[in-house]
Amino acid sequence: MLGHGGTYCFFLRRRTGLGRACRLRARSYNGLVRTIAVTNQKGGVGKTTTVANLGAALAQHGLDVCLLDLDPQAHLTMHFGIDPSSAPATMYEVLTAEVPLSRAAVLAEPHLTIVPSVIDLAAAEVELAGVVGREQVLADALAAEPLPYELLLVDCPPSLGLLTLNALAAAKEVLIPLQPHFLALQGLGKLLETVALVQRRINPALRVFGIVLCLYESGTRLAAEVAEDVRQFLAAARASECPWSQTRIFTTRVRRNIKLAECPSHGTTIFRYDPLSRGAEDYQALAEEFLSTGADGELTCAATETDNACPPEPAQSSEPCPPAEPAMPQEGTYRPCQPPASPAGTPPEPSAPPRAEDSQPPSSKP
Numbered sequence: 001m002l003g004h005g006g007t008y009c010f011f012l013r014r015r016t017g018l019g020r021a022c023r024l025r026a027r028s029y030n031g032l033v034r035t036i037a038v039t040n041q042k043g044g045v046g047k048t049t050t051v052a053n054l055g056a057a058l059a060q061h062g063l064d065v066c067l068l069d070l071d072p073q074a075h076l077t078m079h080f081g082i083d084p085s086s087a088p089a090t091m092y093e094v095l096t097a098e099v100p101l102s103r104a105a106v107l108a109e110p111h112l113t114i115v116p117s118v119i120d121l122a123a124a125e126v127e128l129a130g131v132v133g134r135e136q137v138l139a140d141a142l143a144a145e146p147l148p149y150e151l152l153l154v155d156c157p158p159s160l161g162l163l164t165l166n167a168l169a170a171a172k173e174v175l176i177p178l179q180p181h182f183l184a185l186q187g188l189g190k191l192l193e194t195v196a197l198v199q200r201r202i203n204p205a206l207r208v209f210g211i212v213l214c215l216y217e218s219g220t221r222l223a224a225e226v227a228e229d230v231r232q233f234l235a236a237a238r239a240s241e242c243p244w245s246q247t248r249i250f251t252t253r254v255r256r257n258i259k260l261a262e263c264p265s266h267g268t269t270i271f272r273y274d275p276l277s278r279g280a281e282d283y284q285a286l287a288e289e290f291l292s293t294g295a296d297g298e299l300t301c302a303a304t305e306t307d308n309a310c311p312p313e314p315a316q317s318s319e320p321c322p323p324a325e326p327a328m329p330q331e332g333t334y335r336p337c338q339p340p341a342s343p344a345g346t347p348p349e350p351s352a353p354p355r356a357e358d359s360q361p362p363s364s365k366p
């Protein structure tokens with residue numbers, strides 16, 4: 001259950017209510033620390049926001065976290081107020097010039113390091129196109145030197161191109177931020193197919209660790225229905241050999257909160273910008289739920305709130321992986337958002353009364 005290396009011990013009480021000690025240790029994989037690719041080929045679903053704020057929350061718990069900005073848009077880099085032109089090096093040099101990752105690493109906060117991106121990274125896809133082993137460049141960079149981190153979170157670009165393939169080849173786990181609406185589900189099928197392909201051909205250990213619902217509209221029926229569809233889809237894969245057969249949906253949902261949209265323009269995380277906001281509350285809860293899973297996502301606590309929190313053991317005789325796409329709701333058959341049929345109908349999502357900060361549309365990035 002416990003991995004090798006790392007010595008952090010956390011007492012989880014708040015959201016899990018377990019009140020028991022959970023010991024989290026980083027586990028080496030091919031000499032690497034626990035590496036999670038945070039990906040979804042759809043843009044604007046909360047990848048960067050999750051990497052920044054989940055990473056910051058975990059760092060505040062004492063975990064040594066490194067965030068890799070693998071998106072040429074460099075939103076994560078900007079989120080921490082880092083100017084790529086003044087950084088010693090960026091992911092571009094790491095991927096194209098074999099510059100050691102440690103030379104590009106910038107300490108943003110205690111326990112929290114960022115490897116910045118720059119727009120040049122877009123050219124890396126073209127430059128690497130003719131390179132043998134082009135999907136393994138990031139994996140090689142991570143393996144080239146001992147890294148003093150327990151957790152690497154990779155912020156992927158909104159595509160399934162070479163940069164994302166590098167992240168999937170270098171990681172052992174995938175975390176998928178999902179905005180609950182119909183198109184997001186279609187995209188999930190495509191993403192899972194890609195993960196399955198990478199797992200088969202490049203990285204046999206790869207699996208989908210979790211799905212986190214972001215920009216969640218509490219109280220809307222559509223969000224609840226999509227969440228339920230994802231849950232059923234994952235439940236149907238439990239006995240298979242899919243990379244998502246043990247995937248959990250985090251019970252913590254990151255609600256839409258304007259403070260989360262504002263903090264990047266202040267070059268900081270939600271915990272420094274507005275620690276009392278719902279955004280801070282949600283990412284803190286997500287971090288605690290994350291920590292209640294053991295190394296490599298195994299549960300070390302009996303967090304049996306739902307079957308998502310504690311997925312069952314895989315069946316003895318596993319079935320082959322079913323195709324991802326057909327299992328997803330098809331366009332035209334998806335249940336539209338409807339008012340409850342009767343007072344006894346499906347109850348709305350439990351939610352606290354809205355605050356002013358929750359009702360405003362998100363502002364654009366700097």
Ligand SMILES: Nc1ncnc2c1ncn2[C@@H]1O[C@H](COP(=O)(O)OP(=O)(O)O)[C@@H](O)[C@H]1O
Pocket residue numbers: 042043044045046047048049050075158214215216254255256257258259260261262264362363364365
């Ligand atoms: N929970 C949230 N509530 C409000 N705005 C959010 C939330 N999560 C992300 N945003 C905003 O939505 C936009 C897209 O989020 P981002 O994390 O950059 O998505 P991605 O990295 O998937 O493209 C950004 O402007 C971000 O600040």
Ligand SMILES: [Mg+2]
Pocket residue numbers: 047048049071075076155156
């Ligand atoms: Mg992003």
